[in-house]
Amino acid sequence: MATAAISVSKYLEFFRKKEVRSVLDYGAGTLRNSAFMAEAGFRVYAADLPVQVARIVKMDSARKLAGVLAVDELSHGTLDVDLVLSSYVLNIIPDGTEKSRYLKNIVLNLRPDGYLLVEVRCRNSVPQCSSGCAHGASCPNCIKTYSHLELDQLVESQGFRRVSHYYRRHSVAVLYQRFS
Secondary structure (H helix, E strand, O other): OOOOOHHHHHHHHHHHHOOOOEEEOOOOOOOOHHHHHHOOOOEEEEOHHHHHHHHHOOOOOHOOOOOOHHHHHHHHHOOEEEEEEEOOOOOOOOOOOOHHHHHHHHHHEEEEEHHHHHHHHEEOOOOOOOOOOOOOOOOOOOOOOOHHHHHHHHHHHOOOOEEOOOOOOOEEEEEEEEEE
16 A cells, blocks of 8 residues: 555544545645555545646556646536545645635535645744745745644634644644534
């Protein structure tokens, strides 16, 4: 079976018990979560930026998926999935319009009472880089980090409530459910 993010494998049995059948891996990247969920018997859609979609469709594991979509296609809101996975995507999306669009697309494609699993880098005690840092998004101190309370503020404003959360060494994973 493919190796997934710890949060995805941790909640696998919960998803089965809740009769989750369809999944959107939003920001699918290398398909590690998509392939894992497809191999576990879920109907999986992978979505990413168009440049990454071109890479994804060439991957062997893409054949196991129900579909591969460019993020622009998600604005139609036609998937009605039971679960959306978001692994480290919110760390790299700049605040503002793109983040709002990302969250809106999640709501548009998730059925009422569906689940959203968000995993992000969590806050660390290292001081922030100066504004002159030349490493940008590859610098661990420049990447946006969150606590579970900050995620709650961001995600709950979109009609979700937190079901559970847990911290790991450098990350926090939060499971939300959409209000019906």
